[in-house]
Amino acid sequence: MKQKKVNEMRSSTRILIGLIVGTLVGLVLNKLNFQDSAFLNGLVTQILEPLGALFMRSLRIIVVPLVFASLITGVGRMGSIVKLGSMGTKLGIYYLATSFIAVIIGQVLVSVMQPGVGLDSALVAEAKLQYSDKMAALTAKSAGVGESLWPGILSTIVPSNIIDAMANTNMLAIIFVAIIFGSALLALEKKKSEPLLSVTSGVEEAVVVIVGWVMKLAPYAVAALMVGVIARFGFDLLANLAKYMLVVVLGYALHFFGTYTMFVRTFLKYPPLTFMKKMMPVYATAFSTSSSAATMPTTIHTAEMSFGVKKELASFSIPLGTTVNMDGTTLFECVAALFIAQIFGVELGLVGQVSLCLIIVLSSIGVAGVPGGSIPVVMSAMAMFNIPPVGIALVLGVDRILDMCRTVLNVTGDMCGALYLAKCDGQKLRTGMEHKESTLDDK
Numbered sequence: 434m435k436q437k438k439v440n441e442m443r444s445s446t447r448i449l450i451g452l453i454v455g456t457l458v459g460l461v462l463n464k465l466n467f468q469d470s471a472f473l474n475g476l477v478t479q480i481l482e483p484l485g486a487l488f489m490r491s492l493r494i495i496v497v498p499l500v501f502a503s504l505i506t507g508v509g510r511m512g513s514i515v516k517l518g519s520m521g522t523k524l525g526i527y528y529l530a531t532s533f534i535a536v537i538i539g540q541v542l543v544s545v546m547q548p549g550v551g552l553d554s555a556l557v558a559e560a561k562l563q564y565s566d567k568m569a570a571l572t573a574k575s576a577g578v579g580e581s582l583w584p585g586i587l588s589t590i591v592p593s594n595i596i597d598a599m600a601n602t603n604m605l606a607i608i609f610v611a612i613i614f615g616s617a618l619l620a621l622e623k624k625k626s627e628p629l630l631s632v633t634s635g636v637e638e639a640v641v642v643i644v645g646w647v648m649k650l651a652p653y654a655v656a657a658l659m660v661g662v663i664a665r666f667g668f669d670l671l672a673n674l675a676k677y678m679l680v681v682v683l684g685y686a687l688h689f690f691g692t693y694t695m696f697v698r699t700f701l702k703y704p705p706l707t708f709m710k711k712m713m714p715v716y717a718t719a720f721s722t723s724s725s726a727a728t729m730p731t732t733i734h735t736a737e738m739s740f741g742v743k744k745e746l747a748s749f750s751i752p753l754g755t756t757v758n759m760d761g762t763t764l765f766e767c768v769a770a771l772f773i774a775q776i777f778g779v780e781l782g783l784v785g786q787v788s789l790c791l792i793i794v795l796s797s798i799g800v801a802g803v804p805g806g807s808i809p810v811v812m813s814a815m816a817m818f819n820i821p822p823v824g825i826a827l828v829l830g831v832d833r834i835l836d837m838c839r840t841v842l843n844v845t846g847d848m849c850g851a852l853y854l855a856k857c858d859g860q861k862l863r864t865g866m867e868h869k870e871s872t873l874d875d876k
């Protein structure tokens with residue numbers, strides 16, 4: 434056990450070192466204007482960025498089979514349809530409550546701190562020019578989002594072809610079919626459902642082993658990802674957007690250290706510091722990849738192995754949370770939309786602001802858990818309230834850093850959801866730093 438504890442500490446410490454080294458090297462390359470040197474540019478674009486992308490792809494490659502298999506296992510082993518309904522309802526209430534707290538934090542901060550007031554709108558024109566190629570693609574994508582809200586959302590959730598949904602990583606459809614399938618297994622006699630459940634559970638086990646292997650590369654991959662992001666970061670934009678970034682980061686901090694720490698301490702009766710320590714590999718993966726989907730395998734692994742959440746509960750709540758519960762994203766969307774409204778002088782009034790928050794919470798269900806997944810969605814929400822979507826160009830230059838932080842918040846919400854279900858189920862959560870069967874290191 435002692436050895437395992439050492440292993441776990443080593444795993445998160447190594448990832449943290451990777452994060453720090455990557456950030457420092459990135460800062461140096463940024464200062465040196467790495468694009469001006471053929472050698473440094475080649476190092477970043479031909480070696481480090483492809484290595485980081487490989488790590489993200491290796492994690493994302495297992496997401497579709499993992500979501501499908503783990504949700505079927507989680508639902509199929511839930512015990513009864515009544516328990517499934519009760520767990521689903523609790524989770525739904527938790528998701529909605531935390532998402533609304535997040536948008537309210539965002540809304541209040543923008544109203545009080547007014548980051549967009551007094552900002553030169555000529556900056557928008559300049560940003561539009563700089564991001565013109567990107568903006569065309571984003572505008573086209575955001576138009577699609579608006580159409581798919583209602584009744585389009587129904588055909589997004591209920592696919593006509595599950596293979597097609599899987600090929601296009603349509604997570605809502607995959608989740609819907611897996612829940613229906615799992616419920617059907619739940620309705621069957623145990624001796625009929627068990628053979629299939631042992632297959633889906635076997636797929637899940639195998640995927641967890643693969644995650645263990647991929648995570649061995651995490652310290653290096655995290656460093657490579659950080660170098661690329663920091664080296665390209667527009668520090669010159671910082672002065673203009675400092676107030677906007679401050680509002681977003683302050684909102685994240687309030688939700689992370691306020692809402693979630695309180696939730697962990699009072700609702701879960703769990704020591705917040707131990708929670709954070711155990712979350713290190715999850716945080717580092719989310720921060721460096723900016724993708725809650727790519728982080729999901731690590732989140733499930735940590736829920737089961739470090740916190741001791743029962744397999745069926747982790748398998749049920751985490752894939753669901755990764756797709757539909759994104760507090761960091763809703764908070765960011767709210768701040769970004771209202772910030773741009775302030776710059777363009779769009780008066781929303783209280784009713785308009787409340788409606789915008791509502792649309793943001795609802796549409797965040799469709800945000801893909803990938804870097805910048807929320808950008809087309811927030812543009813579409815802005816268009817509904819006559820806030821010019823092109824204004825988003827202004828914040829694109831600093832968005833990656835904010836995206837890294839909001840992804841950490843998103844995965845925190847997913848983990849808290851899993852721990853909450855475990856608590857509702859009467860489970861005692863593990864507080865020691867040891868892992869149950871295996872660790873990322875000893876796989």
Ligand code: ASP
Nearest residue numbers: 724725802803805806807
């Ligand atoms: N990057 C976020 C995530 O993966 C999504 C977003 O807000 O853009 O959770």
